[in-house]
Amino acid sequence: MKGPKLTRRSFLKGSALGATGLMLKYASPALLHAETVPVARYRGVEDVYRQKWTWDKVVRGTHGTNCAGACAFNVYVKNGIVWREEQQAEYEASGDAPDYNPRGCQKGLCHSSYMYGKQRILYPMKRVGRRGEGKWQRISWEQACREIADRFIDISVKYGPDAIGMGSGTQMVIKFGTLAAFLRFAAITGISVPEYYSGVGDLPTGAYMTLGTPTVGDTIAAVFKSKYILIWAANPAVSRIPDAHFFWEAKYNGAKVVAICPEFNATAMHATHWLNPRPGTDLALVLAMIHTVIEDKSYDREYIIEQTDLPFLVRTDTHRFLRESDFLQDGQVEVFYVWDQRTGQPVKAPTTTLRLGDLQPSLEGRWKVQTRDGLVEVTTVFELVKRKMADYSPEWASGVTGLHPQVIRQIAREFAATKPAMIYTGYQACKWLHGDLIHRAMLLLLSLTGNIGPEGSGLQILNSVRADGLFAFAFAGIDPTLRMVSGTTWDYEKGNMKQLNEQVYGKDLAQVIDTHYQTSIRQGWFPSYAKQGWKMGIFAGNGSPGWVASAKQWREEAFDKLETIVVMAPDMGFAAHHADYVLPIAHHYERVDIMFHARLPYIQVLDAAVPPLGEAVDDWTAMYRLLAAISKRAKQRGIKPIEDVVDGRTVKRDFTKYLDLYTMNGQIKGIRDVIQFVLDRTPGVPKVTVEELAARGIVRVKGSDSTMWGSPESPYHTDITDSVVHKRPYKTMTGRQQFYFDHDWFIQFDETLPTYKEPLRLERYPLRFIMGHARHGVHTMWRDHPLLLQLQRGEPDVYVSAEDAAQRGVRDGDLVRVFSPAGEFIAQAHISHGVQPGMVFMYHGWDPMMFPTRHNFSSVICSGGLIKPTSVVGGYGHLGHRLLQFAPNQTYRDFTVDFERYQPVTPQVSR
Amino acid sequence: MGNERQTNSEAKLRSITYALFSQLTASPYEAASAVLVLPPADMPTVLDELQQALPYPVDFSTLIEVAQRLSSTDAESLRQDYASLFEVGSDGPPLPIRAELARGRSPERKEELVRFYEFFGYKLQPSWQWAPDHLSVLLEFMHFLTYQESQLSEADDIASYRTAQRDFLERHILDWYDQIPRGMSNLTLEISPISSTYYQTLFETLGKFLHLDFAWQQKNLGGSLRSSVDESSLITGY
Known part of the structure; x- marks a missing residue:
């Protein structure tokens, strides 16, 4: 028997009631398909399970979130619902290391359920109660964008566009196409963009100071190539689940894995050794290891003479490098000297190459040199290091760390004797006040033992992809200006952190910090954000004031004072809860994008498995709608262009043109076009279309035969290989791995070399x-x-x-x-x-x-x-x-x- | 013949009731619901006709009374408060309008739900596919099943659809639905008095209807059909 043709009308005609006319108004919301439906024979619920479950489609995807794992997943879809996901597991290996399979963890594997959770933001919302009260009104995108656009225009005209800040959480910036769109949005509008690296305490400044680059690291397979691995201030068994197997495979490959962490954690459990220094005393341990290496003379003399500033000469009277300007009135301040054993005199260190040629620099010694100031004594940086490290014996470190001196010596000796050796770390150390010293000391240990450069060695933090394509899109056809602000100093100014410093640490320390900060600004070394506060804050990509250090102070001084708060996010959280407007954003399986992750040699796609839930849209579209509304309202209101000065450049901002600029006059129709634009211009990316990428899920990048990022073909930074193998000077002031800093403030605070600074301890807070x-x-x-x-x-x-x-x-x-x-x-x-x-x-x-x-x-x-x-x-050079x-x-x-x-x-x- | 005619009539009445409640529980923001004018001036009339004609004693009088008191100025409040109750909220919406968000509900039930829809040829628009467990959709499926039943004449076919209605109602609506009226009673969220009264009455009335309809089905199915299934015999499709 054939069933009825189910349309609304047929249903109504079939009604037995006289109220048929009224029934018309109560037609069903979810439309029934206008097709003949056969009569089903149903005896019990088992029957609905008899039909084999088949997928409508399997889509390639991942989770664009900041584990930065970029794990390749297959996403299974039926009836417009994502039901499950599974690791794609099609990675190939790098060299003779194990392959990268499988990548994925329990978090990604349950995203298919999380995306339908109650935390999802499904519709644009407007606050109707007090901030944070939790009273919302659902509004249309049109209303939301119109009202936000009016505020955006008013604030830009009255205060300047820098009075609008758009804080981007990592959910946004980790998705490469979306990041490009976001930067373009910011460049067009002139809004302030808090920098999201140091702003969350993640910037490896110690690495930058020493090596001239903060992005140091290779693929995770490099771990397998190492024979001695210190896992320090990191817990990869927990935080790098898809990568952790390389550590344990390295053990099978003969490596020792030493976990250094105060708590017994999942990484320590699997390590060869676990060292548990008292929390915050890691620096003492590194310095004692350096002490041991120097004491044992187990350092790699040839390596450090060529690659580092350790043979550079320093005046003992001023603690300054010996410079050309010490000899000549118009001599250069960034030309340095070594003591040449062959000629017995100071000789300029080569500046265009690290190759020493006939030079035979001394590492140790004291000499008298005739300068413009007269006869002065000079010595080498290495001599100063020796003298400094003499204070840091394992016995001394034992008192600080609680570790037995013999254990410290054993680990230091094994580390020095085993090559290649590496220190694997994350961003934890950066978050300490003296994190720069920790990294400088770690690099000194690595350098002394010749462990910066060879495959399986180095300080492994994280490399980053070259941004040619990213910035090409961000600035195509517009002024290449971006108002990126230092989050830490902005917070200091706007969060009234001086007051907090006084309250917590006393007026003396607060004054020291403030005096130097203000001096830096007066000198023009760092910009000030004192003049302009934000009136509007847009928090995207799960960016949240819930993360700002000293959050209570920051909330009260900065966040709560914002006139307008807009949140663009897929999920509710603190920022959304306190916002005036909340815009729903598509989740990982509802959008298209790409991800680069330096730990593996592949580009990863996010493909849209299903349409965004509710009225959510991807970030590109949300920004498109905002700019469309701004341009429309500017035309309707007759708003004239404004002039804006960014880093000394005057930029004309015509609100009516924002949308055209964003889309490149209609050329860019969606995020797929953005991604293609970026892919085509990013070095190291094979020719590939977004569609091909979506079909394959992953595409291997060029220059990835080795586990290291050393090939110029690759999309990643190769600074270390450039210097160690190709002898190009480092991008530091000395052109070498720089361990000595003779700036006044480094001398004042006794930080010319890596040195021990105690962790901060507050009285009555033990x-x-x-x-x-x-x-x-x-x-x-x-x-x-x-x-x-x-x-x-x-x-x-x-x-x-x-x-x-x-x-x-x-x-x-x-x-x-x-x-x-x-x-x-x-x-x-x-x-x-x-x-x-x-x-x-x-x-x-x-x-x-x-x-x-x-x-x-x-x-x-x-x-x-x-x-x-x-x-x-x-x-000061590169600082x-x-x-x-x-x-x-x-x-x-x-x-x-x-x-x-x-x-x-x-x-x-x-x- | 006489019994079939009566059965068809009962099924049609129930079908219309489910359609009506499907509409009343749908989001007033959805474009497809634009036909529902707030306040629903003619809804009391339809409810009154239904309560007199349904094959079991159901009392819609309170809902009728509340609906009659609605005025045109209440429309916006009803819309906003629907959203505040079911669609938006800082810790998710205060009340679950989707089965998946109800407490204590097994995630595996969603697969069964979709299997039910597939089995009976019920399809959702792409824009609604993400929410097959929305109360309005669940009620519409009940409307669909009852409507299908009303078009049938073979006793076995009718029994098939009635069994499905009973199972579906029990396994996919009644197993969580009471959380809504209970939540309405314990609501800490401030909404307008008219919305509070209207939605409280609507969901209490709907709850009573659902339980009455289920009891009626149980009674009418009698012993000729199998009772609920053994859960352990079910396997998931993947």
Whole structure:
């Protein structure tokens, strides 16, 4: 029997009621297909399971989030729903290392359920209650964009476009096509873009100071090529799940893997050795290892003479490098000298190559040199290093770190004797006030042992893709200006962090920091953001003030004072909760983009498996709609162009042209066009279309035969190989790996060389607060996923030692109040014997909204205003204001707290 | 013949009731719902006709009364408050309008839901495919099944569709639906008094209707059809 043809009309005609006419108004919302439906024979629910489950399509995809894993996934779709995902597992190997398969972790593997979760933002929303009250009105995209556009125009005209800040979270910047579109949006409009590297305390400034580049690292397969691996301030078994197998395979390949971390974690569990220095004392351990290498004379003399500034001469009277200007009135200040053993006199170090030719530089010695100031004594940097490191014996370090001196000597000796050796680290060290010293010391250890350059060696942080295609798109046909601001100094100014410094550290330290900061600005070394505050804040890509160090202070001083807050995000979080407008953004399987990840030699696609949920759109489209509204409203309101000055360049901003500029007069029709534009102009990318990439999922980049990024064909930076193999000078002031800095401030603070600085400890706050990336989330991404919460405690927890807990009468599972002079948060106590007494450990990523008082760990960070003077040095070779390379890091770690059992009196929600 | 005619009539009445509630629980923001004018001036009339004609004693009078009190100035409040209750919210919407968001519901149920739709040839528009578990869609599927039933004459076919209705209602609506009216009663979110009264009444009325309809189905199916399935016999499709 054939069934009826199901249309609304046939349904209504079939109605037995006289009210048929009225029924017309109650036709169904989800349209039934106008087709004949056969009658089904149903006996029980088993019947619906009899039909074989088949997929409508399998789409290539990944998760454009900031584990930066870029793991290739197959995404399975049926009836317009993503049901599951599976690792693609089609990677090939680099050289004779194991292949990269499989890539993916439990977080990515449950995104198909998370994307349908209650946290999704499905529709544009407008706040109708007080900020943070949680009262929303659903509005149309047209209304949202029109109202935002009017505010955008008004603020731009009245205060200048720099009064609008667009903070981009990593959900946006990690997607390469979207990042290009975002930068173009910013360049067209002139808005301020907080820099997202040092601004989150991730900038390896120590690496930049020493090597002239902060982006050091090879593919993860390089780990397999190493024979001695120090995993230091990193926990790859938890935070690099798809990469971790290389460490354990390296063990099978004969390598020793040494985990150095204060807590017993999943990486330590699998390591050959685990060293557990007291938290915050890692620098002492590195220095003691250097001491041992020098004491044993196990350093690689030939290597350091060629590659480093260690043979460079330094005046002992002034502690300055011996320069050409010491001999000639018009001599250059960036021409340096070595002591040539062959001729017995100071000779200029080569500036165009590292090759020494006939030069035979001395590493050790003291000599008298006739200069314009008279006869002065000079010595080598190496001599100064020796003298400095003499203080840092393993016995001394033992007192600081708690490690036995014999253990320190053993590890140092094994490290020096085994090649290639590497230090694998993440960004943790950067987040300490003296993180630059930690990296400088690590690099000195590596350099002394000849372990910067060879395959399987080096300081492995993370390389980055060359940005030719990215900036080609961002600036095509427009003024190449981008108002990127240093997040740390902006926060210092606008978050009134000097006041916090005074409150926490006292007026003296606050004054020292402020004096040097203000001097740097007066000297023009770093720009000031004192004049202009933001009136409008746009937070995209899950960017959130919930992450800013000293968040309570920042919220009150900067965030809450914004006149308009707009959030563009796929998921609700603290920023969205406090926004005036919330715009729904497509999630990972609902959009097209590409990802580069320097840990593996492939480009990865995100393809749109399903349409965005609700009324969500991808970021490109959201920005398109905003610019369309701005241009339209500017025309309707007769808004004239404004003049804007960026870095000394005057730029005319015509609001009516914004949309045309964004689309290149209609040439760019969507994110696919953006991606193709970028792909075509990024070096090292094979000729490929977005469609081909979508079909294949992954495409191997050029110059990736080795596990190292050393080929000029590759899309990644090759600075280390350029210098070590091709003998090109480093991009440092000395042209060498630079370990000595003779700037006044480095001398003043005794940081001319890597030196020991104690971690900051606050009186009455005895416990050091340590954090790390979580196993069950990538920053805030997936942190609130019910499935993943089931694998944890189900709510934010802090790990405390049994001893510290007992002293405070805290039992496992109790709620505790963790507090510092900057603020407090409430979380569950997780008593662990893997945590040393004297420390509190927390895996990060918990959004403030997941805490009872809406304050997370960021609130106890006291150190957000600590701008290290040497980090704002300028006018000194390669040191100065260079965003994404050299800028003051946000100090996220380096503070102490205390905790106590929390006994709520009455439920309270604070802002 | 006489029984078939009666069955068809009952199925049609139930079908219209499900269609009506499908509309009333749909988002007033959806373009396809533009035919639903707020306040729904003629809805009380339809409800009244239905409560008199349905094959079991159902009381729509409170909903009728509340609907009659609605005025044209309430339309915007109803729209906004629907969104505040079911579509937007800082910790997700306060109340689940989608089964997947209801507490205690197994994720595997979504597969079964889609299998039900496929089995009976019910398809959603692409823009709605992501939410097959939206209450409005679930009710529309019930409307679809009952409408199909109303077009049938063979006893086995009718029994087939009635069994499906009972199973679907039990497994995909009643297993979570009560969270909505219960949540309405315990709501901390401030919404307009008229919305509060209207939506509270709507979901309580709908809840009573669903339970009555389920009980009626149970009774009418009698022992001729199998009871609920053994969960352990089900396997997922992948």
